[in-house]
Amino acid sequence: xxxxRAGEFDEFVTARWSALLHLARLLxxxxxxxxxxLVQESLVKLWFVWPKVAQEAPxxxxxxxxxxxxxRSARRRWWGERPxxxxxxxxxxxxxxxxxxxxxxxEAALARLPSRQRAVVVLxxxxxxxxxQVAEALGxxxxxxxxxxxxxxxxxxxxLADANEPVG
Numbered sequence: 001x002x003x004x005r006a007g008e009f010d011e012f013v014t015a016r017w018s019a020l021l022h023l024a025r026l027l028x029x030x031x032x033x034x035x036x037x038l039v040q041e042s043l044v045k046l047w048f049v050w051p052k053v054a055q056e057a058p059x060x061x062x063x064x065x066x067x068x069x070x071x072r073s074a075r076r077r078w079w080g081e082r083p084x085x086x087x088x089x090x091x092x093x094x095x096x097x098x099x100x101x102x103x104x105x106x107e108a109a110l111a112r113l114p115s116r117q118r119a120v121v122v123l124x125x126x127x128x129x130x131x132x133q134v135a136e137a138l139g140x141x142x143x144x145x146x147x148x149x150x151x152x153x154x155x156x157x158x159x160l161a162d163a164n165e166p167v168g
Contacts, residue, residue: 005054008054009050016062020039021035024066027070029107029118049061067119070115109156119138121152131145134149
């Protein structure tokens, strides 16, 4: 029985790891290391309730855990350094596609949103969840999720528009 449980869990993790990691990157503002930690912590919590949620909606459960954990960790103050794989440099003109540049701009703008707004925007528009599902995942009323989404999208538009204005 325990082996069958472990096998099903392993299959789920193998099938959904990439999507969960991408969601976590968006929730953590693009920090790959924090995203990996977030996914791993969420999957540990899923393991303990796997028999209860395996047949229902394990991915919804993990999304809920990730969104709440991300919002919780963003509220904690931390004054230490954040390691990065490479020192950020100005990209060379013409060596990257417009799609990658646009995606990077969007991820940078997402990272500047407050954690709760970022979580709502990512769950609502990237994960394509309904307002009700977003509210359930974050443990808040639907109206609160709706207002966070509206404010988050408005702020994203402002940040992206500001980034397009020429300097000087």
